[in-house]
Amino acid sequence: SQELEQSPQSLIVQEGKNLTINCTSSKTLYGLYWYKQKYGEGLIFLMMLQKGGEEKSHEKITAKLDEKKQQSSLHITASQPSHAGIYLCGADITKTSYDKVIFGPGTSLSVIP
Amino acid sequence: EPEVTQTPSHQVTQMGQEVILRCVPISNHLYFYWYRQILGQKVEFLVSFYNNEISEKSEIFDDQFSVERPDGSNFTLKIRSTKLEDSAMYFCASTVGQGQPQHFGDGTRLSIL
Numbered sequence: 664s665q666e667l668e669q670s671p672q673s674l675i676v677q678e679g680k681n682l683t684i685n686c687t688s689s690k691t692l693y694g695l696y697w698y699k700q701k702y703g704e705g706l707i708f709l710m711m712l713q714k715g716g717e718e719k720s721h722e723k724i725t726a727k728l729d730e731k732k733q734q735s736s737l738h739i740t741a742s743q744p745s746h747a748g749i750y751l752c753g754a755d756i757t758k759t760s761y762d763k764v765i766f767g768p769g770t771s772l773s774v775i776p
Numbered sequence: 777e778p779e780v781t782q783t784p785s786h787q788v789t790q791m792g793q794e795v796i797l798r799c800v801p802i803s804n805h806l807y808f809y810w811y812r813q814i815l816g817q818k819v820e821f822l823v824s825f826y827n828n829e830i831s832e833k834s835e836i837f838d839d840q841f842s843v844e845r846p847d848g849s850n851f852t853l854k855i856r857s858t859k860l861e862d863s864a865m866y867f868c869a870s871t872v873g874q875g876q877p878q879h880f881g882d883g884t885r886l887s888i889l
Contacts, residue, residue: 696877705780705867705882706819713875751819755875762807762832763821764878 666690667754667767675773676742684737684770686752694755695735696764697726701748709737709750739772747774778802782868782881789858790889797853797884799868808851809869809878810843812836819867825851863888 670685686695694713698706710719712728712735719726723740739746749771753764781800789795801808810822823833825843842854851870855862865885869878 694875698880703865703883703885706869706880708877708879711877753819762824762826762874763809763834764811765821766819768818 665768666756666765667752669750669752669767669770671770672768673771673773675775678743678774678776679741682739682742682772684750684772686735686737686754686767688733688754688756690733690756692728692732692735692754692756695726695728696753697724697735697737698751698753699748700751700769706751742772742774744774744776747772780868780870780879780881782866782884784884785882786885786887788887788889791860792857795855795858795886797855797866797868797886799851799853799881800849801851801868801870802872802879803849805870805872805879807831807871807874807878808843808845809871810853811867811869811880812864813867813883814864822853822866858886858888860888862886 666689668687676682696711697709699709700706710726715730715732717728725738728735749769751769752767783798808825811819813819821834823837823843824831840856844852865883867883868881871878
């Protein structure tokens with residue numbers, strides 16, 4: 664089974680609508696990262712969450728890490744075409760090592776003007 | 777804003793040939809990484825590098841792969857004898873310290889013929 668799963672796999676929303684992307688881990692998350700990737704391009708860092716219950720916001724994007732530290736959600740308010748892309752969650756799942764990040768399969772977001 | 781730069785953006789190589797992918801991490805960062813993403817698949821960790829040595833590597837990073845930091849700025853990934861299945865996007869990343877977010881380059885698309 665996958666260590667990190669994301670839902671939904673893809674999402675098409677009308678501009679102005681709110682949306683939520685979920686990331687679920689089979690193991691405790693010691694650090695959770697959200698990245699955005701445009702097709703064929705690099706990963707752009709959005710936010711990092713480390714403590715259970717932590718919530719961070721940047722512009723219209725809010726991310727939360729649940730208390731049990733095995734799930735995170737990314738919420739976009741009043742979506743715009745510029746939000747389109749692939750959203751990846753990445754995680755540290757090994758307490759003794761901060762070296763490698765395990766990535767989820769990604770959620771593809773399309774925003775229709 | 778400082779960024780990770782990778783060259784070339786696209787590399788086409790005959791199977792069996794050696795290839796070197798180059799990266800210039802962010803200047804004050806101390807930890808360096810290579811990841812790869814096969815078309816349509818997840819981003820996968822290859823190797824991490826700190827204090828001039830490999831700190832962790834994945835099963836993918838076999839004897840055909842090597843990394844080097846030949847001077848104070850470059851970080852390279854070498855594949856000695858390329859195979860068709862090495863075709864992928866290769867991302868370099870760096871971070872200032874453990875538990876901090878990794879910042880990614882735009883990637884090198886490697887195509888093996």
